[in-house]
Amino acid sequence: MAxxxxxxxxxxxxxxxxxxxxxxxxxxxxxPAADGAPAGHLKHVFYDIGDGECIAFFFVxxxxxxxxxxxxVSSSVGLPVWVNHVAVRATPQQQAxxxxxxxxxxxxxxxxxxxxxxxxxxxxxPNGIMVELCVDTTGIQPDPAGALEVMRAAVPAQAPA
Numbered sequence: 156m157a158x159x160x161x162x163x164x165x166x167x168x169x170x171x172x173x174x175x176x177x178x179x180x181x182x183x184x185x186x187p188a189a190d191g192a193p194a195g196h197l198k199h200v201f202y203d204i205g206d207g208e209c210i211a212f213f214f215v216x217x218x219x220x221x222x223x224x225x226x227x228v229s230s231s232v233g234l235p236v237w238v239n240h241v242a243v244r245a246t247p248q249q250q251a252x253x254x255x256x257x258x259x260x261x262x263x264x265x266x267x268x269x270x271x272x273x274x275x276x277x278x279x280x281p282n283g284i285m286v287e288l289c290v291d292t293t294g295i296q297p298d299p300a301g302a303l304e305v306m307r308a309a310v311p312a313q314a315p316a
Contacts, residue, residue, distance in 0.1 A: 156209075156210050156211065156215060157199075157210075157213075158210070158211070158212055158226065158228065158284055159212065159215065159220075159224065159282065160213070160225045161214070161226055161281075161282070162210040163198065163212070164198065166212050167281065168281075169200045169280045170211060170280070171202065172256070173253065173256045173257055173260065173278075174202075174250060174253055174278075175256070176202040176204050176205075177202070177212075178200060178202055179202065179203045179209070180200070180202045180209075181198060181199065181201070182198070182278050183196070183197070183198050184199075185197075186218070186228040192217070193217045193299050195215075195216065195218040196215070196216045196217065196218070197214065197216070198213070198214040199211060199214075200214075203241045205243065205244065205245075206244060208225075210241060210243075218312070220281055225283070226282035226284070227282060227283025227284060227285075228240075228283075229285070230283060235296065236279065236283070236285050237265075237266070237277065237285055238282065239285075240258065240277070240286065240287055241284060241285070241286045241287065242287040242289050243287065243288055244289055244290075244291070245288065245289060247290050250276055250287065250288050253276070253278070253288060259290055260291065264276040264277055264278055265277045265278055265285060269292075271292075271293070272295050272296070273287045273289050273290060273291050274289075274292055275287045275288065276288045
């Protein structure tokens, strides 16, 4: 997963200091000014989110981005903030540690949900991206036929009263 950030320091503080995901790699690239275009620069940073996975962020300047680009992945395209989000497997201790670090900054979870098969705490990062810390409880019991039935079921025209 890779996303954009306009503020590397705020992103770093959120992911490493508050979420507890260590910064493990960073790259920097520049392109010279040419044909009237200014020099371009990018930084690409990687945070270890566990299980051999990383979340990465690009900081770009003059690399073809629009001046008013948005870094969130839901609200700017007209969706509720919870639709497009990052889900990270966590332990109960990680969830508790993040809650404590966030509380020390006055930050509460955006949402806390017990899905039955997992328990999730949701936080909003400085880029407007929702991050879910998900602790498996019973875990998902695979049911391909039932899942396909739900996936293909008709959606009511209006929400039930």
